[in-house]
Structures are given as C-alpha cells and as structure tokens.
Amino acid sequence: MRQLSNVEPVSGQGPDSAGLRRALGCFVTGVTIVTARGVDGQPRGFTANSFTSVSLDPPLVLVCVGHETECFNVYRQCSRFAVNMLGDSQQAISVRFATEHSDRFAGVCWREGWYGSPILEGCVASLECAVWRRFEAGDHMVLIGRVLACEDSTDRPLAYWRGRYRSLPVDDDGSERGDGRPTPPVP
C-alpha cells in the first residue's frame, strides 16, 4: 500500500533536512564518477548522482559539487572534467569514490580521454566536458560542462533510489541502444 509521509514546513523555512532527504531520495538516479585533473596533474574523482543533462544545443550537462568535499578546489579550478556513468556491476567503484582513500584510482582501470580527463573503463557511458559555467548554489557549486566527446555502451546502468544501489529489472531493455562506440569529439 502507498505510504505518504507529509513533512510540515518549519516556520516558512521549508521542510526539515531528514524529510527533504527522504523526498529527494524518491527520485531515481544513475550513479556517476566525476573526474578531473588536479593542479598537480593527478587524477581526482568523486561519486555524484546530481548529474543531469541541461541542453542539446549547445550540449550542456551539470553536476553539483558539495562545498565540504575534499576535491571541491579541484572542480573550482579545473577547465575540463569527465562524467563516467557507472554500470550495475560497478557499485564497489561508487563506494570507493564516495569514501576516504589515499588514492582512489589505485587498482581502478582508467585512461586519459581525448581532452585529458580521466575516463574509467567499463562504464556504461562517459562524457568529456569543458567547464562552461560555475556558480554557487547554497552548499554546493553547480558545475556546467560543455560536452566535447562522449561514448556509450549497451551495458546496464547502476541505479540509486532511496539511499540504496539498485539494478534495473532485466526484462525492460529498450529497443534504442547505443552502438558502444565512441562519438568523436567535435572539432
């Protein structure tokens, strides 16, 4: 049976944060690893599900980076970044890039993309972006990227819903599939 929990606004300030988190968690998302190079050239990355597409022409996507993240300065300064969309066998990578690690990339297969950002192997799709705009929004920075190159596959994505990793049901493959080949960068 459907259960609806109604959270009363607290004196015009909006819902309490637990209620807000619960409500936002009802939105099913994929899981991405957003990567970039630090100023020292080292690969950096963190798990993000705030990714969304913004525009096809020009091709824009966004991701929100929390002010509290260790890598915040990397994304405040970088000129390029990549969005790596995880497949449903890559939950361990999501956990790894969401928890503290001396080197998150150790033991993870990755390569340099067309424009130098780290591309993780085995993802369902990845996008290489040039930073188009950045702006502050509450406790996050909104990072908008212009997509320079992308690749896709027919693999099943990892999903995230109500605070847990999920697999899509096996029998709902769409008829529209990627061909698994990289789309060359726009000159």
Ligand SMILES: Cc1cc2nc3c(=O)[nH]c(=O)nc-3n(C[C@H](O)[C@H](O)[C@H](O)COP(=O)(O)O)c2cc1C
């Ligand atoms: C499924 C999932 C989605 C997440 N999405 C985001 C996000 O969109 N933005 C963000 O700033 N942190 C997000 N996080 C939290 C970061 O991955 C986490 O704080 C990470 O440790 C940040 O790395 P850093 O502090 O080493 O830079 C998410 C975590 C998980 C597990």
